[in-house]
Amino acid sequence: MSITSRWIDIPAGNDTFGGYLALPKSGKGPAVIIIQEIFGVNSHIRSVADQYAQDGYIALAPDVFWRVQPRVELTYEGTDRAKGVELMQKLNADEAADDIGAAAAALRAMPEVTGKIAAIGFCFGGRLAYMAARGSVDAAVAYYGGGIQNQLDEAAKIKVPMQFHYGELDAHIPLSAVGQIQERFAGRTDTEFHIYPNADHGFNCSDRASYNQRAAALAHGRTLTFLGEQL
Numbered sequence: 001m002s003i004t005s006r007w008i009d010i011p012a013g014n015d016t017f018g019g020y021l022a023l024p025k026s027g028k029g030p031a032v033i034i035i036q037e038i039f040g041v042n043s044h045i046r047s048v049a050d051q052y053a054q055d056g057y058i059a060l061a062p063d064v065f066w067r068v069q070p071r072v073e074l075t076y077e078g079t080d081r082a083k084g085v086e087l088m089q090k091l092n093a094d095e096a097a098d099d100i101g102a103a104a105a106a107l108r109a110m111p112e113v114t115g116k117i118a119a120i121g122f123c124f125g126g127r128l129a130y131m132a133a134r135g136s137v138d139a140a141v142a143y144y145g146g147g148i149q150n151q152l153d154e155a156a157k158i159k160v161p162m163q164f165h166y167g168e169l170d171a172h173i174p175l176s177a178v179g180q181i182q183e184r185f186a187g188r189t190d191t192e193f194h195i196y197p198n199a200d201h202g203f204n205c206s207d208r209a210s211y212n213q214r215a216a217a218l219a220h221g222r223t224l225t226f227l228g229e230q231l
Helices: 042-054 079-091 095-106 122-134 152-157 176-183 213-230
Strands: 002-011 015-023 029-035 058-062 113-122 137-145 162-167 190-195
Touching: 002 042, 002 058, 015 079, 029 042, 029 095, 029 122, 029 137, 042 058, 042 113, 042 137, 058 190, 095 113, 095 122, 113 122, 113 213, 122 137, 137 152, 137 213, 152 176, 162 176, 176 190, 190 213
Parallel strands: 029 058, 029 113, 113 137, 137 162, 162 190
Antiparallel strands: 002 015, 015 058
16 A cells, blocks of 8 residues: 555644544645545545545545544444434534634645645535635535535635536435526536436445446546646
8 A cells, every 4th residue: 555544633722633644655745635424434434535645635534523422433324324414413514614624724734735725525524515615725526515505605605616526316415406506606617517327325435325436436537637627
């Protein structure tokens, strides 16, 4: 394995919280913040961070649930799924967005980070990436970001380029909701939308039944192209 990884402490006010850090072989470069789903910084999210480190980025996956329950790691089915929903409901989204800002600040303070910083969020994390795009990062990517359509008043505050990925079959985020978001960003040249035919919610996650290899590969390529242009 050419990358190295470890857990680090991220300062947040008088507190600290954990984050999984993966460094590329070169040891330096631009950075990405990988924002978890409701299932914690689990093996899948760590593998996504590792993937971006393989691509040459310094990747940090902050423990977004630390204020409710630190270092939670859940699977995608049954009681774990219910637990993830419960943790998300207990979380204050504005505090979580501040924590993404704290993760960005921690990255900026690292000598290894030699370029800009993007946020890449999945599901619940996609909404946090959208919130981070108000100024705490240089670019943001939201994979099937749940609830963005309910926060369209924030769209005017989005200061940085954004890329959105959606599955056509996603019952959680119907195409009508995607259309509302697209409408709000119409005319902005720094925003991209990609909709994947025959793909469902969670299509990027190989641990989920909804994994769609073709959509995941296509989305990853588009994300890398976007990051290459923006960072």
